Amino acid sequence: MGVVFGDIGTSPLYAMRDTFAGHHKLPLDVLHIFGIVSLMFWSMMVIVTVKYVSVIMRADNKGEGGSLALLALVNQHISGKRWSAGIVLLGVFATSLFYGDSMITPAVSVMSAIEGLAVYEPLMAPAVVPMVVGILVFLFFIQSRGTARVASFFGPVMVLYFGVISVLGLLSIMEMPGVIMALSPHHAVALFVADPMRGFLAMGAAVLAVTGAEALYADMGHFGRSPIRLSWLAIVLPSLVLNYLGQASLLIRQPDALVSPFYFLAPEWFQWPLLGLASIAAVIASQAVITGAFSVTQQAIQLGFIPRMSIKYTSVNAGQIYIPVINWALMIAVILLVLVFKQSSNLTAAYGIAVTGAMMIDNFLLAVMLFIVWKWSKWLALPLLALFFALDFGYLSANLTKIPDGGWVPLVMGLFIFTLLTTWSKGRALMRQTMAEGTIPFEIFAKSAHSSATRVAGTAIFMSSTQGGVPSALLHNIKHNKVLHERVVVMTIAIQDVPMVDEADRVTVKDFGNGFYKMMIRFGFLEETDVPAALKGVTLGGESIDMMKTSFFLSRQTLIASSKPGMAIWREKLFAWMMRNAASAMEFFRLPVNRVVELGSQVEI
Template sequence: MSEAAVHATPGPGASPHPADPAGGGGHGHHHGSLGKLAVGAIGVVFGDIGTSPLYAMRDTFAGHHPLPLDPLHVFGIVSLMFWSMMIIVTMKYVTVIMRADNKGEGGSLALLALINQSISGKRWSAGIVLLGVFATSLFYGDSMITPAVSVMGAIEGLAVYRPGLAPLVVPMVVGILVGLFFIQSRGTAKVAAFFGPVMLLYFAVIAVLGGLSIAEHPQVMVALSPHYAVELFLADPFRGFLAMGSAVLAVTGAEALYADMGHFGRAPIRISWLALVLPALVLNYLGQASLLVRHPEALVSPFYFLAPEWFQWPLLALASSAAVIASQAVITGAFSVTQQAIQLGFIPRMTIKYTSLNAGQIYIPVINWALMIAVILLVLVFERSSNLTAAYGIAVTGAMAIDNVLLAVVVLQLWNWRRWQALPLLALFFALDAAYLSANFTKIPDGGWVPLVMGLSIFTLLTTWSKGRALMRQNMAEGSIPFEVFAKSAHSSAARVPGTAVFMSSTAHGVPSALLHNIKHNKVLHERVVVLTVAIQDVPYVDDADRFIVKQFGEGFFKVALRFGFLEETDVPSALAKISMCGEPFEMMKTSFFLSRQTLIPSSKPGMALWREKLFAWMLRNAASAMEFFRLPSNRVVELGSQVEI
C-alpha cells in the first residue's frame, strides 16, 4: 500500500452542493430523452422491487409465520402492502429523499458525503458517519441475497408447473448465477440495451395477469382502503405484526430508486414508478389476492398460477429474465458502491476495470468473485427462496431505517424545514420502518442472522480500514518536517539530475518518506521535484477549474494537490498533463513517480486493538498498488519501503 492512499477531504474545489428541496438541477451523468431514460430506469432501477411478486404474497401466508387464508387476512395484507408502497416508496423515496442529491448523485454514501459537509466537527457527526457506513455494509448483504432469492424465486416456477422437475431447480439456479458472474468482466453495456424493453414487457404482463384475476373477483379492489390493514391488526394483532416481516418484501429495492438517481435523473425514475411500475405491482398483488380468495390451493405460487395454462412457460421465461436483470442491477450497484467507498477511504484500493466509455460501467474482480461465492453458498445452504426471504427482510429494513436518520439530518440541518412540518413526516417514516424492522427481528433464528453477520463483518472491515489509515497518517505526520524548510536546505545538499520526480503523498503537510529515503540513500534530486497529493472530495464530480492547486517553493520544488470526485477515475497522468504552472509541461517519459510502501510493525501505542491492527495490516498488504489505481505508467514508478507503527 503506497503512502499515496486516497483520502476524502473537503476543499475549495468542493463547495457543498445545496440539496435542492425543490427537486431541480443536479449534475448526474444521465443523457437522452425523457422517454428513453424512463425505459432505461425500468430496466435497471426496478428489477428488485419488480420481482417481489414472485414470492412476497406466498411467503406472507405460507412463510415462517403463516396466516389463515380468509378475506380478513388477505385483504388486510394487500392493504398493508399497498400503503407500504405508497408511504415508503412513493412518499419517502420518490417524493422526499430523491430531492437530497449530491450534485445529482444519490445513495447512502453520496448522502453521507453531502451530510458530512454540513455536520463535520459536530459531536454527533461520528455517529452519523458510522450509521452511513453500516447502511453500506447492509447493502453488501442485500447484494448477496438479492440474486439468490430473485433467480431462485423465478426458477421455482419450474417445480410449480412440473413438480417432478423440482430437483433441477437448485442446479439450474447455480448455473445461471455462475454464468451471470462470469460475463461481468466483459461489461454489460450491450446487454443492458435489452433490459428496459424486457422489463417493460414484464410489468405489462404482470399487470394484465393481475387485472384478469381481479375481474374474476372485483370485490378485492376494496382492499386498497387503509382500514383493511387497520382491521387486520385490531382483529389479529400478533399475527399481523409477524406478517409484516414478510409483507415488507413488497418494497424491497426501494432504496435503488435513490441510489440510481445519478444514472437516470429524478424525473425519469418518478415517471416510471408512478406511470407503470406502481400500477403494475398493485394490479398483480390484487390479482394474487383475488386468486387466493377463490382458490386457496394456489398458495403454492400465486404468481405463477395467475397465468392460464397456455401462458405458463412464457411467463416462466419472462420472470426468469426479469430475475437475472434484477440480479445484474444489484451486482452493478455493488461495483458502484465499492468505487465510492474506496474513494471516500472506507475500503482498500482495488483493481477497477472500465468496461465501456461510460464511467458508470465498471468491473471490480475482487467484489465480483466474492459476491459469486457468497451467492452460490446461500443457494446451496437455503435451497428454497422461502427460506432466504427471512434473511432478505432484515438487510432491507435495516438500510431503510438508517436512511431515515440520514434524511432527518438533511431535512433539519441542510434544508432547515420547520420542525412542525418535518417531525410528523419523519415520525411516520420512523414508525413504519421500526415496525417492519422489529417484525423482521423475529426471523433471526430462521435465517435473519445471515445479513446481520454479513453486515457486522463488513462494517468491521470498513471501520478498521478507515481508523487504521487515520492512525497511520497521524503517525507519519508526527516526525515530519515542514516542506518549506526541506526545500531551502535540500537543493544545495544533493546533486541535481535532469527530469521530473513526482513524490506521492497522503497528506498535504510535511515531506513524503519516499523523498527523504531517496535523498538519504541516492543523494540526488531531480531538476523538478513535485510532491503530489490526491484528495477525494465529498462531491461526485469536480469541475476542471477546481481540479488542482499548485504551490511553488523555488529551486524547482512544487506542491500539487489534485482533486477528484468520489465517482471519478483517479487518472493522475491525465490530470498532470493539464497543469501548466509547474514550469514545463509534464512528459511521462521524463517523469518518475516515487511511492512509499509501508510495512506495519507491532506497537504499544494506544491506537487500535491488536486484532484490528493485524486485520488492518492484512488489508494493507492485499490492497491494489497505487501505480495501478492512479493509472501511473508501470515503467516510470519507483517504490521505496518504510516501516510504520500505529
C-alpha cells in the first residue's frame, strides 16, 4: 500500500485543484466539473486498471516488472531485427524520464501536503518552502539507514489515509448524491463537444490523477501481481473515486473551496489531523519513488547503461539498497526544484510530461510483447493498442502545451540522462571492439605460455570483460613480471537478461590444461555481484579456491583520442569522465581489498 500506491494515492492533494486553477483554468460549472471527474475516472479505468493491471503486468521478466525489465524481456525476442535498436533507445528514454519523475514526485507531493498550512492558516504561507526543504533533507539523510524498519509503518498509515479520504469524499457526496452521475463516460464526451479546446488543455492536468500508475508494474517484483491487483481494485481505486467525487460535490456547492478542495473536504475539527496524515502520506510517496530510483539504477548498471556505482545493501532483503551518488544527486535536484518553482501548482506542469512520456513509450514496448512475444491476434491487439495510444497521445499532447510553464524541466532532465546512458553504452561497445582487435585466442596462449615463464604457487584470476582473447592484464603480467601462477583463470562476469540466475547455472569452468582455465560467472540484473560468494564451492583441478592464496588482476584502461573516433569528441570526453568516476571493479565485485592488483593500459576508441 505504501510503496506501490503512495504516488497515485497522493494525487487527490493537487489533481482537481490544478485542473481548474492551474495553467489552463476551467469554469467551475456542472458541465466542466462532471466532465473532468468522468475523464479522471475513465482514465484510471483504461490506463491503470486495463492497461497496467490487466495487460502489462502479464509481461513479467521472471516476476520482475518496470521499463528496464520489460526492455530486457523484449530484447530477448527482437535481438538482430532491423528496428531493435530503436526499441532499445525508447526503453532507455523511458528510464531517463523515470529519473525526472523521481526528482519531481518528492517536490510535488511534499509541497502539496505542506501547503495545507497556508490553506488553514494563511499567515503560515512564508514557512511552507523552508518546511518542505527541511522535510526533504531529513528524508534523504535517513536513506543510508535503510527503509526496512520504516516500511512496516508505511502500509498501516496508507490504509488509514485511504480510509480517511474515502470517508471525507463520501460525506461530501451525501450533500449532493447526484454527483455520482459524473462517472458516466458521456460527461467526458459532452465536455469535449461543448468546449473542445479547454477540454483538450485540461487533459494536461487531469492526467495527474493517474501519476504513479507505472509504479504498479515497476514494483511487481517486490510484491507479486495478485496483491497489487487486489489492493488497487478493493481499496485504492474506490478510495480515489470517492474522494474525487467528494471534491466535485464540494466545488459545485462552494466554488471558493478551489484554493484546496482536498483540505476543505475536512470538517473544521479534523483539518489539522488531515494535514498531518496527508504530510506523512506525501513523505511515504517520496520514499517509494526514491527507493524506485535506487532499484532502476541497479538494473541499469547491470544491463550496461550506467557506470558502476557503489551499492550498499541495507537489509538482508535484496530489494533494500542504497546508492549514495543517486541519493545526493536526487536531493540536490529536488531541493532546487522546490526553491525555483516555490508552489506545487507550478511544478505540476513539469510532472505531467515525465509521466505521459513514459506511458507512451510503454505502449511501444507493449506492442512488441503482444505481436512478437505473445503472438496475439491482430483483431484483439490492434483495438486495445489503438485505445491506449489514443488516450496517451492526447495526454502527452496536452502536456506539451505546458513546456514554457515548466514542462521543459523533465525534458531537459530526460535528454541529459539519456545522453549519459547512451554514451556509456556506446563507449563500452567501442572499447570492447577495440580491445578485441588483434587479441590472441586463449587456447593458443595457454599452449604456448605454460613453459615460457616461471610458475609460482597460488591462483591468479584475471578479470575480462569479453569471452574471447587474452586480457591485457595477463599479457602485461607475463611481459613485466615474467611469472605465471600455478592456476591461471580468465574470469568473465555476464549479466543476464533475467532478474535472478539459478545457482546451478551460476558458474561454468572450462579447463585448457597446464593450469589454465576460463570461468564464466552469471548474475541476474537484480542480483548483488558478489564474486567471492559465487566462487564458494567452485573447484579447479579438484582443489577449491582459497581466497588467501588467490590474486585478482584487473585491467584499468585510460582512453586516448583516436584519429578516427567512433563517437563525437565531446561524447568521447564524456565517456572518459564517466570511466574515471565509476566505482572500482574491486568494490563493485566485492573483491578482497588486499588480494587485488591493477595493471593499466591505454585504449583508443
